Amino acid sequence: MKILYLDLVGGISGDMFLGALIDLGVPLDTLKSELEKLPVDKWKIQTEKVPVHGITCTRVTVHTQHNNHTQERRIADIQKIIEASQLDPKIKEHALRVFMILAEAEAAVHSIPKEDVHFHEIGAVDSIIDIIGACIGLHLLNWPRVLASKPIDGSGTVNTAHGTLPVPVPAVLEICKRHNIPIQQSSESTELITPTGAALLAGLCSEFGTMPLLQIEATGYGAGSRQTRLRPNYLRMILGTPVQTLIDNSCEFDTIAILETNLDDVNPEILGYLVQKALDAGAIDIFYTPVIMKKNRPGIKLTALCPEELAHNLALLILRETGTFGLRKYSTQRWKLKREIITVQTYLGEIKIKLGLWGNEILHATPEFESCAKIAKALNIPIKKVYETAIEAAAQFVRKTISNHQ
Numbered sequence: 001m002k003i004l005y006l007d008l009v010g011g012i013s014g015d016m017f018l019g020a021l022i023d024l025g026v027p028l029d030t031l032k033s034e035l036e037k038l039p040v041d042k043w044k045i046q047t048e049k050v051p052v053h054g055i056t057c058t059r060v061t062v063h064t065q066h067n068n069h070t071q072e073r074r075i076a077d078i079q080k081i082i083e084a085s086q087l088d089p090k091i092k093e094h095a096l097r098v099f100m101i102l103a104e105a106e107a108a109v110h111s112i113p114k115e116d117v118h119f120h121e122i123g124a125v126d127s128i129i130d131i132i133g134a135c136i137g138l139h140l141l142n143w144p145r146v147l148a149s150k151p152i153d154g155s156g157t158v159n160t161a162h163g164t165l166p167v168p169v170p171a172v173l174e175i176c177k178r179h180n181i182p183i184q185q186s187s188e189s190t191e192l193i194t195p196t197g198a199a200l201l202a203g204l205c206s207e208f209g210t211m212p213l214l215q216i217e218a219t220g221y222g223a224g225s226r227q228t229r230l231r232p233n234y235l236r237m238i239l240g241t242p243v244q245t246l247i248d249n250s251c252e253f254d255t256i257a258i259l260e261t262n263l264d265d266v267n268p269e270i271l272g273y274l275v276q277k278a279l280d281a282g283a284i285d286i287f288y289t290p291v292i293m294k295k296n297r298p299g300i301k302l303t304a305l306c307p308e309e310l311a312h313n314l315a316l317l318i319l320r321e322t323g324t325f326g327l328r329k330y331s332t333q334r335w336k337l338k339r340e341i342i343t344v345q346t347y348l349g350e351i352k353i354k355l356g357l358w359g360n361e362i363l364h365a366t367p368e369f370e371s372c373a374k375i376a377k378a379l380n381i382p383i384k385k386v387y388e389t390a391i392e393a394a395a396q397f398v399r400k401t402i403s404n405h406q
Contacts, residue, residue, distance in 0.1 A: 001254040004141065005211045006148035006201075007236035010052075011192025014130025015060045016222040016235040017200055021137035022047055023058035024220025024237050034136045037086040040125050045133075050223050053232035057223035062126035072118045075103040078128065087136070090143070094135040097313070098203040102195060105174040127196060134200055144239065145255065145308065147212070148205045150182050151198070152231070156189040171195040175202050179312060182208055188230045206257075206308030207331075214240030250359035252336040256284060257311035261318060261327035262291060264299030271302075274321045281317055282310045337363060344393040349375050351390040353397070362401060365394035 006012065006020075022028055032045060046061045078099050082092050100114075107114035119127075138144070153168040160169065168176075168183060172193050176183045179202035186192070201208075217239050224233035242253065263271075271288065278286045284305040293299040302322070306314045311329055318327060337356035344353055352371040356364035367390035376383040 001252075002142070002144040002217070002239060002241050003212065003214060004138070004144040004146045005214070005238040005240070006146065006205065007211070007238060008149045008151050008193075009236060010224060010228065010231050010233040011153065011194075011226075012151070012197030012201065012235050013194040013224055014127055014134065014196040014200065015062070016224045017134045017197065018130050018137065019047070019058040019060040019222030020220040020235045020237040021134065021141075021222070022060065022220070023222060024141075024218050024239060026137045026140050030140060031133060031136055034087065034091075034139075035129060035133055038081060038128070038132065039084050040081060040128060043125050043129060045129070052221070052223050052234045055221055055232065055234065057221035057234045059223040059225075060130075062129045064125045074119070075099060075114060075117060078119070081128065082132070087132070088139055091132070091135045091139050094138070094203060095132045098131050098135070098196075098199045101175060101179070101199040101202045102171070105171045105178065105195065105199070108174050108178075109170045131196060131200070134204075138204065141239065145206060146204045147207050147209070148201055149210070150184070150208050151176070151193055151201065152184055152186050153193040154188040154190045154228075155185045158191040167191045168193060169195065172198045175199055178202070181205075186231060188228055190226050190228060192224075192226070192228075192231065192233070204309060206255075206311070211238065213243040214238065215243055216240045252334075252338055254334050254336070255308060255331055256334055257306050257308045257314075257329060258332055259304040259306070259311065259315055259318060259327055259329050261302050261322065261324045262293055262299055263302055263322055263324060264293050264297045266322050270321065271300075274302075274318070277321065278304055278314060278317060281314055282306060283314055341368070342397065344390070344397055346389045346393045348379065348381075348386060348389050351375065351386070351393065353390065353394045362398050365391075365398050367391060367394065 022031070028047060041064055044063045046063060048059050049056050050059045079096060082095055085092070102119070103114040103117045106117045138146070153172065156167050157164050158167055158169065167190070168185070169191065172195055175181065175195065175198040181201060220237040222235045226233040275286050286304040288300040288302055291299050291301045302318065304314055304318065308331065315327060315329060318324065337358060340355045340357060342353050342355060343350050352368040354366045354368055355362055367387055372383055372386040372390055376386045
């Protein structure tokens with residue numbers, strides 16, 4: 001999996017994120033065609049190259065039909081816009097997560113239910129385009145793992161739809177608090193991190209810190225709209241492949257989150273329900289291990305594996321559904337055989353086989369269950385017979401492949 005590193009040298013906002021993606025190499029025409037799937041007022045994206053502290057950056061401006069930058073929408077309105085579109089489901093999922101993070105932060109700041117939050121600048125078409133465009137851009141990059149440097153905001157005050165607010169603005173601090181994002185101030189007397197920018201970090205980034213060792217493939221600079229004196233107001237993106245992946249390209253390599261908690265008082269029916277709900281929420285795997293807990297009580301250790309960016313939501317699901325008072329979270333690296341699905345011909349019909357590859361070497365050839373089950377049902381024969389036939393056909397395929405390479 002590739003890594004997209006966000007260097008927050010000059011802060012982050014929705015238009016800076018979108019500009020950096022385009023500057024990185026995300027095709028503007030493809031981005032526009034995807035955004036046209038949204039049922040919103042007419043809009044137009046304008047891009048231009050601008051110098052910021054001596055670096056050429058891409059600035060993105062979204063023009064709307066009525067140039068309405070103060071249109072108010074609630075989270076339900078934005079949810080309807082996203083769900084009514086023909087966008088890829090993963091784009092919808094990530095975009096909705098970012099907007100929900102914004103709604104929850106604004107609700108906490110103003111002490112109202114999130115359903116009653118009126119988005120001001122964020123509800124305007126240009127901001128909707130920024131956020132959903134950011135998710136489309138990541139989709140076009142094949143969803144790299146997003147990392148970021150530690151956010152640095154400015155200081156002083158800023159004028160907003162709610163009046164004059166201190167920097168960092170309350171919504172940014174609330175997002176950082178809720179999602180464990182470290183943040184510090186600088187002596188730059190302006191806002192560098194907008195609520196939209198903070199929500200993008202919370203919804204898309206899995207770690208904050210220095211850039212890991214990467215083989216760099218592309219860089220992009222997205223210009224902000226602030227006139228800054230001390231820090232260049234641009235967001236730098238760096239796309240690359242972890243060097244560990246390059247060292248051994250015989251297999252795939254990624255980093256995932258592991259969530260664990262010990263349970264001794266949960267109804268087994270609830271645990272069965274939780275497994276399916278966790279998988280539906282994006283868990284890679286979830287399983288139980290028998291353990292002996294304090295006071296010699298028999299219990300289970302619940303373990304869930306998930307992408308780093310889903311760890312927060314999955315942790316919340318486990319806390320809500322099990323009643324546990326805490327869980328453990330840590331990151332780990334995975335080595336995975338490359339996978340390939342082939343179809344082999346047998347006297348029973350076509351059967352799909354999953355190959356596990358180490359480089360060009362076939363280590364495993366396993367019949368696909370659903371393919372075997374379909375034939376077993378159609379012919380009314382034991383699935384064991386189908387499996388045996390599939391295994392023999394797979395073995396013949398492997399022998400033939402080895403022979404062809406000798």
